[in-house]
Amino acid sequence: MVLPAVSQAGLDEARESMLENSPFKKWQAPKPPVVKPPPVTNTSGALSREVVFKGTMRIGEERFFNLFDKVENRSLLMPLNDKSKGRFTVVDYKDSGDRSVVLQAGNGMRETIYLSKTDGVSIPTATPVAAQKSNIPAQLRPDVNRSVTRPGNSSNTERRRRVIPRRVNTSK
Numbered sequence: 001m002v003l004p005a006v007s008q009a010g011l012d013e014a015r016e017s018m019l020e021n022s023p024f025k026k027w028q029a030p031k032p033p034v035v036k037p038p039p040v041t042n043t044s045g046a047l048s049r050e051v052v053f054k055g056t057m058r059i060g061e062e063r064f065f066n067l068f069d070k071v072e073n074r075s076l077l078m079p080l081n082d083k084s085k086g087r088f089t090v091v092d093y094k095d096s097g098d099r100s101v102v103l104q105a106g107n108g109m110r111e112t113i114y115l116s117k118t119d120g121v122s123i124p125t126a127t128p129v130a131a132q133k134s135n136i137p138a139q140l141r142p143d144v145n146r147s148v149t150r151p152g153n154s155s156n157t158e159r160r161r162r163v164i165p166r167r168v169n170t171s172k
Contacts, residue, residue, distance in 0.1 A: 047088060047103050047111040054116060056093070065090050065101055067113075 054066040057077070067076045069086065076086055083089050091110060092102035099115040 047105055047109070048113055051088065051103060051113055052116050053099075053101055053113045056099075063093065065093070067101075067103075 050069065050071050052068040052070065054068055054075070057064045057066065062079055064077045064079050067078060067090075068074075069076060072086075078086070078090050080090050080093065088103045088105045090101050091104045094100045094102075100112050102110055102112050104110045
């Protein structure tokens with residue numbers, strides 16, 4: 001009795017195998033697995049003209065990125081993958097070699113922005129000591145201790161232009 005049961009299981013397996021590997025079944029090429037391509041990262045585009053990467057800062061365990069948005073004319077301190085602050089988010093950061101960040105705009109486009117380079121020249125500042133040592137004659141140098149006073153009864157001879165706006169008739 002055991003023999004027919006074993007042979008029945010073997011027949012079922014052979015039948016399934018024949019259905020899968022039938023010589024009369026139309027052949028189809030195996031379909032390659034669909035792999036989603038990685039998001040495109042541009043090095044020159046709209047964001048690279050609108051955003052300047054100024055540097056990084058680490059506070060505790062979290063890293064922040066200093067970005068200057070030229071469109072909104074403001075500087076942003078953004079952490080990695082924070083979508084709450086602006087038109088774009090910092091998706092990735094490359095610390096070695098050319099330091100760069102990968103920004104993702106609201107439309108899904110990604111761009112690599114490299115760390116901005118400085119020229120290393122500081123802005124010259126004038127100090128009172130430097131102004132006295134300069135070649136400017138004493139009459140032309142500003143005197144910080146001199147106060148300008150006018151007599152109370154003298155009239156102002158400077159003419160000022162005054163613009164009077166036109167009245168708009170709102171009764172119509």
